[in-house]
Amino acid sequence: MTVELSVNLNAVAMLRNRRDLPWPSVTGLGRIALVAGAHGLTVHPRPDQRHIRFSDLPEIRALIDEEFPGAEFNIEGYPTPEFVELALSVRPEQVTLVPDDPSQPTSDHGWDFAAQGSFLVPVVERLKGAGARVSLFADADPSQMEAAAATSCDRVELYTGPYGGTFDDPAAAREWIGRLGATADAALSLGLGVNAGHDLTVANLPPLVARIPHLAEVSIGHGLTADALEHGMAETVRRFRRACGQAV
Ligand SMILES: CC(=O)[C@@H](O)[C@H](O)COP(=O)(O)O
Numbered sequence: 144m145t146v147e148l149s150v151n152l153n154a155v156a157m158l159r160n161r162r163d164l165p166w167p168s169v170t171g172l173g174r175i176a177l178v179a180g181a182h183g184l185t186v187h188p189r190p191d192q193r194h195i196r197f198s199d200l201p202e203i204r205a206l207i208d209e210e211f212p213g214a215e216f217n218i219e220g221y222p223t224p225e226f227v228e229l230a231l232s233v234r235p236e237q238v239t240l241v242p243d244d245p246s247q248p249t250s251d252h253g254w255d256f257a258a259q260g261s262f263l264v265p266v267v268e269r270l271k272g273a274g275a276r277v278s279l280f281a282d283a284d285p286s287q288m289e290a291a292a293a294t295s296c297d298r299v300e301l302y303t304g305p306y307g308g309t310f311d312d313p314a315a316a317r318e319w320i321g322r323l324g325a326t327a328d329a330a331l332s333l334g335l336g337v338n339a340g341h342d343l344t345v346a347n348l349p350p351l352v353a354r355i356p357h358l359a360e361v362s363i364g365h366g367l368t369a370d371a372l373e374h375g376m377a378e379t380v381r382r383f384r385r386a387c388g389q390a391v
């Protein structure tokens with residue numbers, strides 16, 4: 144089974160937003176990701192639009208429709224009525240619901256399905272009724288998967304932040320892989336698909352995929368953008384030296 148890669152463009156959008164300029168281009172980098180074989184693009188618009196702007200969404204939709212039919216658009220966020228309308232306005236292939244408070248710097252936990260299931264059920268129904276696959280952000284806790292399945296979601300997205308954050312400590316990383324793997328096993332046994340994301344990197348992804356070979360998709364932004372900067376820096380310095388008139 145192939146683990147699909149959805150490239151999260153939030154970090155690119157944040158860099159763009161430093162200036163009142165259109166670059167780096169969110170759709171331009173999205174195009175490069177899709178040409179390189181990414182299965183889809185992910186965005187996580189927040190109410191203050193500090194990363195992705197609401198106006199980015201139709202442009203990304205048009206990019207996929209016009210140039211990459213078959214690619215997927217995954218929209219993540221907390222399901223306020225405004226978010227649900229925004230997401231549905233661009234006909235996403237997948238919506239990932241995340242229990243974020245607007246003041247959180249980034250996503251840092253999954254849903255408490257036992258307590259929040261009744262809030263999620265009508266939202267899941269609305270999104271699925273409009274044709275979107277629905278994934279719910281979940282902590283590494285197998286005991287929550289029955290309540291997750293009771294919402295009628297299609298998938299859960301395992302929150303991998305604590306795994307990514309402790310990857311340099313082998314004992315801690317093993318512990319988190321164990322918990323994530325057990326949660327994936329529980330989800331799969333209930334008929335749910337399993338996605339994963341947050342702080343994933345080229346280094347920490349292979350052990351996760353080895354433990355959860357049935358992962359459907361990973362969405363990666365911060366680590367992938369950092370990797371692109373690091374691995375693109377040498378060629379870019381050469382291009383700028385040429386622009387300075389140097390023989391390179
Ligand atoms: C749900 C999740 O883990 C990601 O969407 C993450 O929140 C990315 O958003 P930022 O890169 O804007 O923190």
Ligand SMILES: NCC(=O)COP(=O)(O)O
Nearest residue numbers: 340341342362363364365
């Ligand atoms: N769903 C997780 C995601 O889209 C990206 O998270 P990160 O790689 O930016 O931590």
